[in-house]
Amino acid sequence: MPYAEWEKGFQSWAEGPRKTESERCANAERMVKQSLKDAGILDKYRTEVFTQGSFANRTNIPQESDVDICIRSMRSFFPQYPEGLGDADFGNATSTFTFPQFKDDVQDALRVRFGNDINRGDKCFSLRENSYRVDADVTATLEHRRYRSAKADDYLSGTAFNTDSGKRIINWPKQHIENGNAKHARTRDQFKKIVRMLKRLQFDLIDNSVIAKKLVPSYAIECCVFNLSDASLSAVVDRYTQVRNAIIGIYAATKDDESCKEWVEVNALKWLFRPKQPWARDNVRELMLAAWRHVGFE
Numbered sequence: 001m002p003y004a005e006w007e008k009g010f011q012s013w014a015e016g017p018r019k020t021e022s023e024r025c026a027n028a029e030r031m032v033k034q035s036l037k038d039a040g041i042l043d044k045y046r047t048e049v050f051t052q053g054s055f056a057n058r059t060n061i062p063q064e065s066d067v068d069i070c071i072r073s074m075r076s077f078f079p080q081y082p083e084g085l086g087d088a089d090f091g092n093a094t095s096t097f098t099f100p101q102f103k104d105d106v107q108d109a110l111r112v113r114f115g116n117d118i119n120r121g122d123k124c125f126s127l128r129e130n131s132y133r134v135d136a137d138v139t140a141t142l143e144h145r146r147y148r149s150a151k152a153d154d155y156l157s158g159t160a161f162n163t164d165s166g167k168r169i170i171n172w173p174k175q176h177i178e179n180g181n182a183k184h185a186r187t188r189d190q191f192k193k194i195v196r197m198l199k200r201l202q203f204d205l206i207d208n209s210v211i212a213k214k215l216v217p218s219y220a221i222e223c224c225v226f227n228l229s230d231a232s233l234s235a236v237v238d239r240y241t242q243v244r245n246a247i248i249g250i251y252a253a254t255k256d257d258e259s260c261k262e263w264v265e266v267n268a269l270k271w272l273f274r275p276k277q278p279w280a281r282d283n284v285r286e287l288m289l290a291a292w293r294h295v296g297f298e
Helices: 003-013 019-038 053-057 099-117 173-186 191-207 218-226 230-234 239-253 281-295
Strands: 047-052 067-080 118-120 125-127 136-147 155-162 168-171
Touching (some): 003 191, 019 099, 047 173, 053 218, 067 099, 099 125, 155 173, 173 191, 173 230, 218 239, 218 281
Antiparallel strands (some): 155 168
């Protein structure tokens, strides 16, 4: 495909979600929140409802049609203490309110409102779309507190939940949104556009059977772009060159573990390429090489 066609495609891929998409996303969030309000859960469990993931960060693309909705109870929390410290050092006590109880109550509230459109999975509830709302993954969580010192008020606030199979998952959605917005501003509103172009390019590779569908999660692509320098992302160039430069930057930085050992997720609270992550540096490098060849960059 010649340069002009790729440039036109990249320009289209860089654009954010359409107004109708955003409205259907907002409708899903609003209806979930109303179901909890009707059941008395918002006040009883000091609950907040907010959108997280690519829709909230405005890095979503058409192939990512579902929205992630977080339901976080602030009535209790999962603590993470500095080594050698425990509940007593912070004046914390074990709560009689448990996460399984909260998730079950959320399930009951959602089923009253949505009926068979709600399905409970290991991690979250799946809400089927209709003409008024998009597909949604609805996750019940408690607050997660990562204490940074021996002071009771010195902690970072995230989300955490236990899967039905017993795995603890910790996320930092609000820090992700804040850092992503700041990066976007520092790069003259280019960061999220470059993320969307690379994510669309990955799906183009998948559609053309060049790579496996699950080679690299789109979240990891966003994090890789986040770790590129502000200057490299904000350079005044065409879209074709923006994608080329991003691929070069990511490919070069992922040549070995040492080169990208300081790379972080967008939340800046998790290392990007360390043990236990569900993606691998080698796979990111493979994706970048496949993308380079697919477009025909030189």
